[in-house]
Amino acid sequence: MAHTAIPQLLRGTARIFPTPPALLRLKYSALCYCTMNGTMKSKKKTDHLERTANNFRQEVISPAKVCGITNESETVKRLRLAVSNKDFTFKAGQWVDFFIPDVAVVGGFSICSSPGLLEEEGVLELAVKHTVHPPAHWIHTQCTLDSEVALRVGGNFFFDPQPADSSVNLVLIAGGVGINPLFSILLHVADFLRNQESEGNGYKMETVKLYYSAKNTNELLFKNNIFGLMNEFPGKITCSFHVTQQSSQISEELQPYITEGRISEKELEKHVSKDTLWYICGPPPMIESISKLLENFGVPTDCIYFEKWW
Structure with a gap:
């Protein structure tokens, strides 16, 4: 890597x-x-x-x-x-x-x-x-x-695996506009998956799980793009959307994908494994809290990558 x-x-x-x-x-x-x-x-x-x-x-x-x-x-x-x-x-x-x-x-x-x-x-x-x-x-x-x-x-925050690298799972955790670099990584993963299907060689991508938190559903960027990737690669790309200050009714088509409230410890803990890399981008307090939580779960610090946005 x-x-x-x-x-x-x-x-x-x-x-x-x-x-x-x-x-x-x-x-x-x-x-x-x-x-x-x-x-x-x-x-x-x-x-x-x-x-x-x-x-x-x-x-x-x-x-x-x-x-x-x-x-x-x-x-x-x-x-x-x-x-x-x-x-x-x-x-x-x-x-x-x-x-x-x-x-x-x-x-x-x-x-x-x-x-x-x-x-x-x-x-x-x-x-x-x-x-x-x-x-x-x-x-x-x-x-x-x-x-x-x-x-x-x-920037030193990136996902750029080479063909000979070991396969990994990714967990991407975004807060607000911190989705931007993680969406780039998600799209890059999709390119790897397409190449696997068409060429059968190169880097072998495992799964990616995106946790994305914003104030409300209007502030969840790239929703339709993300739904498209989930439908294109079922089981390989999954996403959990979270809203923390939703004041209006959540639309029916979004309800199956939306959780009201912050990303929970229980959700993250189930992804802990030796073959998982964690990428986090969002407000500094969120990053500090989640990074500390992952370390408490026993995730090595060299498997946790983050970028702060003020």
Whole structure:
């Protein structure tokens, strides 16, 4: 499994980047604090570059053009970005530094599409919640089709098994917009399963279980996509949706999949095994609570991966 830590590549100034002058003036700030397995330490909301300085970053910064905009929910826009640079690649679960001309803050957003989509169509997708954070605000108020931005891939939080690696089960645990990198991983798993069926070789994927918690059913992103994957791969891909502040009646078609209340200890404990990897992304208190719970269950820390989103 390609989960080993990667030496620090970046320091604290923008001048080291081989970018156009307009991008060199940008100050780094974003929404995420990413880490691998191991001990977590709380940290103040500091600059994005400071928070992610020890994370892997590709050297290449690629121009990209917005080629699709849809409303994933009332508060989340889903962007489709065409990337022309053939050297631009990413692993399922990673994020991008998001450079916007004339916006003096750089965003950090997890990719929610699969690496396969980039390979086949030259595009990737982001799902961005509306906040006052300048890059997110720009996406919701000024971004249009054909808007031009620049992207650079980073992050140590990913699932990238190689053909000779041992098969594993995955448990993905998402809180709110923390679904983004986990949805990318889920789509990547689906690609492995399709290849198993059509080619019969390569990495042998076992099962994946997604636990996804949000305030209400309107904030459960990618619902229809996830249902489609569950129907395509019954028994291989399963999902349990949780809502914590549902005020309206849950629609009849969603009721079989929805649990009101938080993800329980009992639900998670039944997945504990030596062949299971755990990926968690969401608010820091949720991650800290679940990581501690898994360790109490005896899950080795090198089988627990997490990414915090502030």
